[in-house]
Amino acid sequence: MITVIYFWEVQGFGAARAFTRMALDRAALRKDPAISFFKLLGTGKGETFTPKDANPRRWGLLVTLREEDLENFDHGTVTNSWRKFAVSEYRAVLKPISSHGAWSMREPFIVEQFAWDGPIAAITRARIKWRFNRTFWRAVPSVTSSLHSSPGLRHAIGIGEAPIGLQGTFSIWNSASDLRNFAYKGAAHTAAIQQTEKLGWYAEELFARFAIIEESGSL
Template identity: 35%
Template sequence: MTQVASLSFYRFAGRAARFWALSQMAWARGPLARTPDIGFWKLCGSGKGEGFTPVMFPEVFAIVATWPDEATARARVSEAPVFARYTQRAAEAWTVFLTATSSKGDWSGVAPFEIAAPQPGPLAALTRATVKPVIAAQFWRRVPDISAKIGADANVAFKIGMGEVPLLHQVTFSIWPDEAAMAAFARTGPHAEAIRAVRTEGWFKNELYARFNVTSDMGSWGGVSPLAALKEAA
């Protein structure tokens, strides 16, 4: 069996629904941990931007999880009670299914993703980092240029900044049509400068960099599948 990761995004409309979603950052932890077949999992809020961002966006929340295979992932995300509650209360929900092709570093002391062989097709990149508190102000002065640049890149099919703890525990996730498009963004401009700063200035306490094949999705985001444009281009 090939491990599959799921990233489920939920958009909440209205104050009551958003308050409920925020409360689940605490109250959904037990139900998620008890979900059959789930491996690694994390609850995330989102930021107002397209990469690392210090401003919380209370409309969107996400669940990251790993599963033994795609059939199990689809069944649990569709039917497990904790996921069903999110879907029922959300104005919109979208899940993308992934297989990791590389992963360096750890997330909360765990290497969560099992590596599978690369396949043709769209790719996703996930970065998770713990920002050192003593350098947080310097970090947040530097990263807005990266968010602006990724948002302006015509190749990126989907992008979001997420976080477990505002300002300190940050996650970025993006989907690209191919390796060339992803690499071109990573090698140039503010992103390349930030990577150099990570190494020379020691921004992060710990880091995880993972790449994935995008295998499928379900639901919609903004009324469509974010993968639709990639399928049309292919």
Template identity: 40%
Template sequence: MQTVTLNLFRFDRALTRLWVLGQMGAARFALPHVKGLNFWKLCGSGTGEGFTPKPNWGTWAILAGWDSREQADAGLQRPPFSQWRQRADESMTLFLEPYAARGKWAGRQPFVPEGGPDGAIAAMTRATVKPAHALRFWGRVPDISAKVGTDPNVIFKIGIGEVPLLHQVTFSIWPDADTMAAFARRGEHAEAIRAVRDENWFNEELYARFRITGCEGTWEGRDLMSATNNTQEAA
């Protein structure tokens, strides 16, 4: 079964931030040689609620798809993953299994869905925004992002992307599939989805859902797997 990992890294110091900027080029030469790695993307992030056009120079991510959990565990001990963890002030790795996916990313479907949802889930949306619609897109998205941030059910969220303004990814964790679906159907989020369809804002889009199978490290001092388990127990 395919394992997907989302590695988040926080760099607080000016020198390490310069170093990771260089890694956005250098890591591209190392990643193709990591055994079992079938998909990878190097991403920056947004400020504020996470999904904004203003970059956050301290937070960076590596999204990766692996042939198996065993190969993910082994590959994450190799460069560039190990180098980034050693230099980061904080890091976290989420282990995921895709159960639903539609659309494409750079012309391919990178995820291999199997099974169904089980407990807390992660939702990922990736889009390539048409330049002609970028201003309208970014005029609407920060309000939607803020709504996600204030939703009492969302456990975690972050906005990352490959190319500022044009190639964007939203990632969020929810207690269960029904809770996530209920949010998507109401308010400004639903209105934005209708605008995307009616006005054809995207050149390419991908929607994927994942089971959460593990978490290593912390983010903002938080053990995310404990937070996820506590939410499920409360439900």
């Protein structure tokens, strides 16, 4: 199995067409026997993780599927429908290095052991308990400030399945060590981890790291 993530940028009336695609594509993706997991994603700046953070000009799709079916999917109905009105596309083929937690009560990524010293992608995703939304939002600014100033970070954007309560990030790092330094040595992120353990503000969470096998376009 392999994972591929797309981000499309749209302009003008493209935002309305993107909303339509978010509704229509679910059925086609569910019916595809090659796909084991998928998520249609909205995006944001990844600064506050509140509705005001949302970016209606960029939309995403994450798919885990059989590696031999990637080329067909890449040129299939779903992706081509987005390309008809998108002004740009970012695409990355990802191979999971590690994955902890669950997404929609599933383990979406199949991890294989292999050596990798190239660039790393990371996905974090959490379903926040409603009563902790405000507490979570108050903790976000210091963590995002630390993230965006971290050595080795190439890109970081917010991702989510809904404007509130289902939050995540997609980030790209020069190396695994750069990501580890942020995750486990940064004061703000370490404090957030301690708060998470103390308060239990997530109903579900996932952290996954990937080798970037192919990459095209820009975020």
